Amino acid sequence: MTTHLVIAPILLPLLSGILLLLxxxxxxRWQRGLGLLALLAQVxxxxxxxxxxxxxxxxxxxxGNWQAPFGIVLVADPLAAWMVLITALLGLFALLYACQGADRAGRHFHVLFQLQLFGLQGAFLTGDLFNLFVFFEILLLASYGLLLHGSGPQRTRAGLHFVVINLAGSTLFLFAVGTLYGVFGTLNMADLAVQIRQVTPEQIGxxxxxxxxxxxxxALKAALVPLHLWLPAAYSAATAPVxxxxxxxxxxxxxxxxxxxxLLYGQGAAADLLDAWLLPLALTTLxxxxxxxxxxxxxxxxIAWLVVLSVGSLLTAFALGGVNGIAAxxxxxxHTCFAGGAFFLLADSIARRRVDAGDRFAPNGxxxxxxxxxxxxFILALLVAxxxxxxxxxxxxxxxxAALDSPAIAWVLAIVLGGGLLTIIALARSGSVLFYRSVPGDNPAEKRSQAARRLSTExxxxxxxxxxCLVLVIGAGPVDAVTRTIAEQLLQPEIYIRAVLGGSGT
Structure with a gap:
């Protein structure tokens, strides 16, 4: 039973998407019910x-019971399971908001939504580098359709840029995969980890x-500088649940x-691959x-730029390394997934109620x-700041x-704290324009209670x-214990290698 749970997060959205298409x-209403039921099962x-x-x-x-490294394997380690849970929870609330009416803006929304989840969950669970490429392409194909959901020139333009830059990324991915396969004859990530440790001087380049x-x-997928410019246009043009x-x-x-x-470059002659790149780029992104x-x-x-900012903070933590950095x-x-997702949903509600100005920072709307x-x-501004x-x-x-033991502590402290202060100032200015420089809408008394009920449901x-996000605060101790367990396992790649390859990985 336990073993078959590994493939369930992939099968559930795939089968749900196929069923919704049929x-x-x-x-x-039935499409919504099936989609929400599938996501509850995924959670x-x-x-x-x-x-x-x-x-x-x-x-x-x-x-197919073909063992690694010759067969395709899915691997559920604590990191993969953590990402699967976060994705399912975010997807559940995004779909719940879409069921308020956003899903009617175009065809096949619920099919594409489930296929997007299929690609995401597969990317987290696959143990094979080529299948990671395959799942990337699945989630990107679904995302193209979701980005264009509702049509319009702005979404079409943003979608075109999104497609072009991700096609370029896919091409680079194939070059990388082909190079590794040509050198080692394998794309199983555990097997690659073993082979890269034993790389010869002739192969190291x-x-x-x-x-x-x-x-x-x-870095392109994460919107790390300088590969981040596609994100603000794409995310701000998409419908709120997307x-x-x-x-x-x-x-x-x-x-x-x-x-x-x-895992892949954690040890051996190439172990310092990202040391010179990741932290400077992450801080620049921030x-x-x-x-x-x-x-x-x-x-x-x-909010789209807040997502870019959060990428910088997240990768700064990963670049600091060690148990403390990765766990942080x-x-x-x-936190950033839930807060960012909630902010996009709220922005849509605000835009539809600002009769004159939409979501633009224009006074007197x-x-x-x-x-x-x-x-x-106000609550979300506190969260993201x-x-x-x-x-x-x-x-x-x-x-x-985690930065206390880093040689770059001064840079990290200055940029993280300075960025937080400037974010507070920017959001305070935005809130003042949106709420203090607006006038109450003309809502007749007999309609107010009905409108309030609609808003509370929305x-x-x-x-x-x-x-x-509040659960992350109240349960900060247990959540921190979970993240530290994940970090400790990641820093011992032998655990992953032995689980996948058995005795051949030791």
Whole structure:
């Protein structure tokens, strides 16, 4: 039973997507029910899977019973299970918001949504580098359709840029995979980890080149500077539930960088592959993300820049390394996914109620139901800015604590704290324009109670994601223990290698 749980997070969205495609003529209400039921099942499976891999050994699923390194394997270690759970939770609340009516803007929304989840969960669970490429392409194909959901020139333009730059990334990915296969004759990640440790001086140049190509691909997916410019336009143009789900896509790139640094190039002659690159680029991303937040003229674009900023913070933690650095990043990761997703959903509600200005930072717009919306904006601003006592503060505190032993501590402290201060200023300015320079909407008294009920129902997914951030604070001790367990396992790649290869990996 335990072993078959490994493939369940992949099969559930795949089969749900196929079923929804076959039943595409059924009413939207039934499509919503099936989609939400599938996601509830995914959350349940993810919780059970995470519990199993934390309490017991890593779970390896050999497709067709062909053992590694010759067959295709799925591997559920604590990191993969952690990412699967975060994705399922974010997807559940994003879909719940879409069911308020955003899913009616185009065809096959629910099919594409499930296929996007299929690609995401497969990318986290695969133990084979080529199949990581395959799952990347699946999630990107689904994301193309989701980005264009609802049509319009802005989405079409952003979608075209998104497609072109990701096709370039896919080409680089194939070059890297082909180089590694040509050198070692294998693409199983555990087997590659063993082979890279034993690389000869004649092969080291090609192996390092392939690793840097992979780093470039993952940096593109993560929106790491200078490969970040596609993200603000794409995320701000997408519909709210799509943008909320897309927040996890940058974390796929961060996940790939973490695997690359700890497993594939964790030891041996190429072990210092990313040492000279990751921390400077992460800190630069944080700086430019902060500047983008301050320069934004519309709320959704500002939130997209907040996603870029969060990538810089996350990869700064991973670049610091060690148990403290990786654990800090793994705590910060769900916080930024839930807070960023909630902010995109809230921005959509605000834009639809600002009769004159939408989400633009233009004064004197008419804003309906501004008290509740303003309260949620204030809470989310505190979350993303990292003010105490919320989860953003805990995440940044853990990152700064991990930096205490780093030679770059002065840079990390200055940029993280300075970025936090400038983010507070930018969000305070945005909130003042949106809520204090607006006038209450003309809402007749007899319609107010009905409108309030509609708004409270619409904002339930936002409240759910905020509640998950509060859980990260209330359960900070247990969550930190989980992330430290994940970090300790990542820094002992032999555990992963033995689980996948058995005696041949020792």
């Amino acid at each position: 039943l595409r003529r059924i009413t939207v 349940s499976v993810a919780v059970i899977l995470l519990q199993h891999v934390l309490d017991g050994p890593l779970q390896v699923y050999a497709l 090609l192996v390092r080149l392939a690793g840097l190509l992979l780093f470039g691909v993952f 943008a909320a789900l897309f927040v996890i896509m940058t974390k796929v790139g961060a996940y790939g960088i973490l695997r690359l640094d700890t 700086v430019l993300g902060t500047l983008g937040v301050m320069a934004s003229t519309a709320l959704r674009r500002q 990043g793994l705590y910060y990761l769900p 008419v804003l309906v139901d501004r008290r509740l919306l303003g309260g949620l904006f 990292g003010l105490p006592p919320l989860s953003g503060f805990v995440g940044k505190f853990l990152i700064l604590r 904002l339930l997914p936002v409240g759910g994601l905020v509640l998950l």
